[in-house]
Amino acid sequence: MTTIATPLMECRGCGATDLEMFVSLGKQPLANHLTSREALDQPDAHFPLELVRCGHCGLVQLSVTIPPDAMFSEYLYFSSFAGALVENARGLVERIVSERGFGPDDLAMEIGSNDGYLLRHYVDRGVPVLGVDPARNVAAVAEQAGVRTHVAFFGSDTAANLASEGFKASVVHANNVIAHVPDILDVLAGVTQILRPNGIFVVETPSLQTMFETLAFDTIYHEHVFVHSLTNFSSLLSKVGLEVIDVELIPVHGTSLRITAAHPGRQEPTSRVAAQLTSELDSGLGDPETYRTFGKNTDAIRTSIIATLQDLKRDGATIAGYGAAAKCTVLLNSLGVSGRLPIWVADANPHKQGRCIPGVRVPVVSPDRILEEQPDVMVLFVWNLLDEVLKQNAEYRSRGGRFLIPIPAPKVV
Numbered sequence: 001m002t003t004i005a006t007p008l009m010e011c012r013g014c015g016a017t018d019l020e021m022f023v024s025l026g027k028q029p030l031a032n033h034l035t036s037r038e039a040l041d042q043p044d045a046h047f048p049l050e051l052v053r054c055g056h057c058g059l060v061q062l063s064v065t066i067p068p069d070a071m072f073s074e075y076l077y078f079s080s081f082a083g084a085l086v087e088n089a090r091g092l093v094e095r096i097v098s099e100r101g102f103g104p105d106d107l108a109m110e111i112g113s114n115d116g117y118l119l120r121h122y123v124d125r126g127v128p129v130l131g132v133d134p135a136r137n138v139a140a141v142a143e144q145a146g147v148r149t150h151v152a153f154f155g156s157d158t159a160a161n162l163a164s165e166g167f168k169a170s171v172v173h174a175n176n177v178i179a180h181v182p183d184i185l186d187v188l189a190g191v192t193q194i195l196r197p198n199g200i201f202v203v204e205t206p207s208l209q210t211m212f213e214t215l216a217f218d219t220i221y222h223e224h225v226f227v228h229s230l231t232n233f234s235s236l237l238s239k240v241g242l243e244v245i246d247v248e249l250i251p252v253h254g255t256s257l258r259i260t261a262a263h264p265g266r267q268e269p270t271s272r273v274a275a276q277l278t279s280e281l282d283s284g285l286g287d288p289e290t291y292r293t294f295g296k297n298t299d300a301i302r303t304s305i306i307a308t309l310q311d312l313k314r315d316g317a318t319i320a321g322y323g324a325a326a327k328c329t330v331l332l333n334s335l336g337v338s339g340r341l342p343i344w345v346a347d348a349n350p351h352k353q354g355r356c357i358p359g360v361r362v363p364v365v366s367p368d369r370i371l372e373e374q375p376d377v378m379v380l381f382v383w384n385l386l387d388e389v390l391k392q393n394a395e396y397r398s399r400g401g402r403f404l405i406p407i408p409a410p411k412v413v
């Protein structure tokens, strides 16, 4: 790969040059680019993985820009393999369709529609859909499931083209995608263009406040150009003429913000909006010192995870891993050790099996290996799916197997 990362000189939201780096995880490979067998003889491309905060507008963002087509043209993250995400999507769609009385005259759109894990629930309820996703391979899977999908990056140009073809959305969803695009204002401008006068824009994105509270530094990766707070996101929305009307905290990827926006003056904001803004202020998100503290805590927890793995190894424990998610790549590469790496990482996604975690090159295998080999400890990289994973692996645990939950402090269960 010859992709070049461009250092950030100006804030992506306001153009200010006053950027302070507050956490660095060193040079890392692209977290979702699992290394294929054919590529094993070539090195994985590495880029600095650091977050900066804009001293002017407060936006938290990556210190470098990597061209998005390097990251998303062949995306291996099929949302439908994450049961909790599919359940979240189903519940959300049911609620929106019934609250808003959507039917055949409406249009539900999703930016980054992936394999259609969300829009298919609208299809089931007779609401027309249009997904937009740049990854050809996942879009093909969506089409097979009956989810009409336009293969493109979403932005103001794509929105203008679609609008001229008569597409106007009653709802635009953007789940775990809005943090991924460097040119955020262009995407939001596209949403404003394509939204019907009474339409709503529903965004789910990991919460900066929660990342700080849970020390979830492994949710920092190159695909996440931004880590948003409601405070920062609502000021971006206001730049393109949209207004926040509701916010909820939902248990996806740890905790995410689900923000609903609309054209201004259409709907009275709920009391939850003011409450969340106050909570963010109270938790210190306006204070640069909060960010520096997070950086120091991140260094401390990495040291602590390394010590725990060393202790387990010294006791003769075999160590494997569970969940070849982006978090796994980030955590393993940030520890920067060989010899204490898991022997393999189990993951149910067949598209990931047979590949390796980039950088550290740990193989990804089928979960069948868990009971076949019964490793003493498995590092739970997908700690956000703890309950689901414990339930699925009751047999492993009943035979004495244990999980090491790395975040927010290493704990063996």
Ligand SMILES: [Zn+2]
Residues within 6 Å of the ligand: 011, 012, 013, 014, 015, 016, 054, 055, 056, 057, 058, 059
């Ligand atoms: Zn700024």
